[in-house]
Amino acid sequence: MFTEDKPHFYGRRQGRRLRKAKSALMDSFLPKIKINPQNPLDFPFAPENICLEIGFGDGDHLAGHSANNTKNAYIGAEVFKNGIANLLSLMTGIKQNDEIDGEINLLPNRSDNVRVWDDDIRLLFPLIPDNSLDRVFLLFPDPWPKKRHAPRRFINPDNLKVLARIIKPGGVLRVATDHKIYKSWTLRKMHECPDFEWTATCGNDWKHEPQDWVQTKYQRKAIREGRKPVFLDFVRK
Numbered sequence: 197m198f199t200e201d202k203p204h205f206y207g208r209r210q211g212r213r214l215r216k217a218k219s220a221l222m223d224s225f226l227p228k229i230k231i232n233p234q235n236p237l238d239f240p241f242a243p244e245n246i247c248l249e250i251g252f253g254d255g256d257h258l259a260g261h262s263a264n265n266t267k268n269a270y271i272g273a274e275v276f277k278n279g280i281a282n283l284l285s286l287m288t289g290i291k292q293n294d295e296i297d298g299e300i301n302l303l304p305n306r307s308d309n310v311r312v313w314d315d316d317i318r319l320l321f322p323l324i325p326d327n328s329l330d331r332v333f334l335l336f337p338d339p340w341p342k343k344r345h346a347p348r349r350f351i352n353p354d355n356l357k358v359l360a361r362i363i364k365p366g367g368v369l370r371v372a373t374d375h376k377i378y379k380s381w382t383l384r385k386m387h388e389c390p391d392f393e394w395t396a397t398c399g400n401d402w403k404h405e406p407q408d409w410v411q412t413k414y415q416r417k418a419i420r421e422g423r424k425p426v427f428l429d430f431v432r433k
């Protein structure tokens with residue numbers, strides 16, 4: 197049911213029941229890195245860049261990008277509990293069959309640069325200040341290929357208006373997709389939006405993984421199934 201303040205979320209919130217170790221991660225480690233909605237950009241250091249990943253899925257890109265760029269701060273948003281538990285597993289090194297005894301901490305080589313919003317990102321949007329983000333990643337979003345489901349696609353005029361407000365001028369929105377309909381839809385909606393410009397400079401650069409790329413679960417699935425992902429960067433004017 198729609199309410200005025202809570203947008204409807206169409207995806208899955210939970211899959212299989214979590215094993216004991218992953219439940220322990222959700223119960224005792226997630227609270228340590230959960231975002232403080234009163235101050236969503238509160239990090240224990242002054243970051244060079246603040247990045248947001250929307251719908252991080254199993255967390256491979258978020259865990260990898262944040263490990264490779266320790267001076268950046270990251271907000272990761274995901275609704276799917278099993279995905280969040282997987283991110284926590286990547287960040288702590290705790291696997292689902294491990295016995296937990298004692299406090300759970302970040303892997304010793306990781307910096308404390310990730311905060312998690314375990315709900316629909318649209319609920320956090322109003323609390324993110326204007327011009328505050330350097331990078332936003334939207335990687336392999338649900339394509340909702342049927343025409344009647346098109347309003348559910350994350351790239352839409354309402355979300356673009358918010359992204360234009362919270363991304364700094366010069367900041368970048370990166371969208372990756374393996375779906376032809378979503379690719380054309382994104383290019384069209386972004387072209388219609390006066391606040392962003394596609395950065396592609398030659399016919400092919402958007403067909404290759406960018407330099408700082410970390411592969412995601414959905415990307416690997418797409419490649420296995422013979423689809424070719426595209427990587428679209430849009431700069432905030």
Ligand SMILES: C[S@@+](CC[C@H](N)C(=O)[O-])C[C@H]1O[C@@H](n2cnc3c(N)ncnc32)[C@H](O)[C@@H]1O
Nearest residue numbers: 251252253274275276316317335336412413414
């Ligand atoms: C197709 S999956 C892709 C996951 C991951 N980015 C990857 O490439 O493997 C899309 C994910 O976005 C999440 N998602 C969709 N809409 C969202 C929203 N409004 N806020 C937070 N997460 C969202 C879904 O729960 C789902 O896990």
